[in-house]
Amino acid sequence: xxxxxxxxxxxxxxxxxxxxxxxxxxxxxxxxxxxxxxxxxxxxxxxxxxxxxxxxxxxxxxxxxxxxxxxxxxxxxxxxxxxxxxxxxxxxxxxxxxxxxxxxxxxxxxxxxxxxxxxxxxxxxxxxxxxxxxxxxxxx
Numbered sequence: 001x002x003x004x005x006x007x008x009x010x011x012x013x014x015x016x017x018x019x020x021x022x023x024x025x026x027x028x029x030x031x032x033x034x035x036x037x038x039x040x041x042x043x044x045x046x047x048x049x050x051x052x053x054x055x056x057x058x059x060x061x062x063x064x065x066x067x068x069x070x071x072x073x074x075x076x077x078x079x080x081x082x083x084x085x086x087x088x089x090x091x092x093x094x095x096x097x098x099x100x101x102x103x104x105x106x107x108x109x110x111x112x113x114x115x116x117x118x119x120x121x122x123x124x125x126x127x128x129x130x131x132x133x134x135x136x137x138x139x140x
Contacts, residue, residue, distance in 0.1 A: 023048060026048065030050070033053070033056075034053060035050045035052050036051050038050075063078060064082055064103070068102065068103045068106050069099060069102055076122075079107070079110055080122050080123070080126065083123045084126060086104060087126060
């Protein structure tokens with residue numbers, strides 16, 4: 001299934017996007033042991049929160065650090081994850097200013113390289129989603 005198809009399917013679902021997409025992804029992560037689920041009962045509906053396992057967070061951060069900050073190839077998965085960390089601001093919790101700058105520079109190099117065409121498309125989709133999700137979540 002192409003990324004464009006998935007994006008279009010959920011963009012046109014508007015209000016269902018956050019609940020269905022995030023719950024589906026979250027439950028998959030629970031099944032694989034990466035996160036635990038915590039149910040919160042609210043006034044109008046129940047809401048599940050997905051809490052990452054600390055050891056899994058450490059593994060991800062170390063993988064990002066190893067691939068971005070050392071010489072060598074960076075896998076597509078790590079590039080996308082690095083872009084998510086960078087764009088969301090979460091990177092500030094785990095990396096120094098120097099490391100953040102170096103990671104940003106590597107992302108720019110990859111995004112602008114000929115080999116990074118597919119990665120650029122994925123990163124552009126990430127940026128689009130980051131811009132759209134707050135609007136979709138509010139029912140606009």
